[in-house]
Amino acid sequence: MFDAAMFETILLTLQLAAVTTIVLLIIGIPLAWWLARSKMRAKEIVAVLVSLPIVLPPTVLGFYLLIAMGPNSPLTELIGRSLPFTFEGLVVGSTIYSLPFVVNPIRNAFETMSQRHWEAAATLRARPLDAFLNVALPLALPGILTGAILGFAHTMGEFGVVLMIGGSIPGETKVLSIAIFDFVETLEWGKAHVLAGAMLVLSFAVILAMRMVETRFKSDLT
């Protein structure tokens, strides 16, 4: 049913989703904390920017990313290499594209965390970083898990952004959704079926896992 090329595609997709999720958490958790706790007015502008990919057509986002990563762009000069049509380029694009799906649930979790717990930690001599790591993070864990799962799933399914900045290079940028599109274009319905089916099962499993995590934590934390 699966051939080597299809395995390569699936593996690459999982790899992209995993790396992107890690990057998303590293960027998303501090960003969500800042959005939840800062008293700066300007933070709402940042919040809107973070949420833009929810409404922006992926091709528009991909178009701007392509320009930002173009040969003479400041970004390219800064890092000294060209990002379009590379795995790294896909990670950058996916991170921006999936950012709202990670930041928003984590921000929510930080915001619903009772101010009293934060204050209690301080009165028990916890410095701010200590309180963040040992009180805020564990209490926000359900939100962080939800964000991670959503980010992972969203990255796995993306198409438009990848098409614009990644193309279809096997082993480098050819991910599941692109492969399915290619198979349909070349009328290989059987192979498209296999990949589409795999995607369906995986998505189902992801949502199921998320629900289970949520119910477990809800019963633990209330």
Next chain:
Amino acid sequence: MIEARFSGEQGSFKLDADFTVPSKGVTALFGPSGSGKTTVLRCVAGLTRVRNGRLVIDGETWQEGRRFVPVHRRAVGYVFQEASLFPHLSVRGNLEFGQKRAKRGQGTIDFDDLVDLLAIAPLFDRPTAHLSGGERQRVALGRALLSQPRLLLMDEPLSALDRMGREQILPYLEQLHRTLSIPVLYVSHDLEEIERLADTLVLMRRGTVRAAGPIADVISNPNLPLVHMPEPAAVLDGTVKEYDSSYGIAKVEVPGGMLLVAGDLGPTGTVRRLRIGASDVSLSREAVMDTTILNALPVRIDTVQPSGDTQMTVRLKLGAEGSGAPLLSRVSRLSWDKLGFQPGDTVVAQIKAVALART
């Protein structure tokens, strides 16, 4: 000494509180809701920062001018109104949270002793969600104390509990008061709690301090609103002198006199908090012979004020020279006028009932 002065605005609320109280025993911040008690407590903890503040605890400055020691560097224990236990930690985890972060070598509260005192050992492995309200506050109190505070702050710790929960936890608070030497600032709007627990009273109203001093003085001060409550009472601390087991009567020495109190109040030397309601004290010119009332003591009339149209509230000082503890008496205006008492007179107070404020 705890020297505190906080002034500033928070929205439409204006705080301008200034008081100095001894850094031992329980100091109650008392007043109606909205009087700024909790804000003062938060200022002491460093959770709230007002523009102009000064806070010195036994010579150590926590706030003055631009100096502001952040919360996590102040050795305070804080018990919140509602339980603030960390839901992701077990009871033991919560207790250890503060203990681990206490400065080494500071404080003397032993983990096992405290766990015994609060009777929380059976709760150790339970998640905090499975505790009753009273159990939660006991654990919260233990957690605060294990951080080895120099000052314990309690913000209406009993207000979220029902009557049973309250009765469950009050004895522990009284026990702590007897065993530990940590000064406590205790916010409450419940006079009964304060009569039981407080040594010093800070009376607050609309963001300002109306009076601060020993509870016996503040509670019976005729210029303060407490004496005009429906059932005012005096509180006094007495020392048990002897116990007559055949009649079940204890002799208790209070400043300016000796009282007979029903019940075994403990061995000689035990200090007990007594409460004497103003309506349980009647006055007469001479000692009344042949009466069933046990306590008839000479007192000096200090001040008198009408309470409503029909009653007078009289402040007395125990002892013929009026050098003892203050008492309150509520008598009808009719008998007051008929007997013609005047401030400065020495009369006899018949005390119908003496209650123990602390069980």
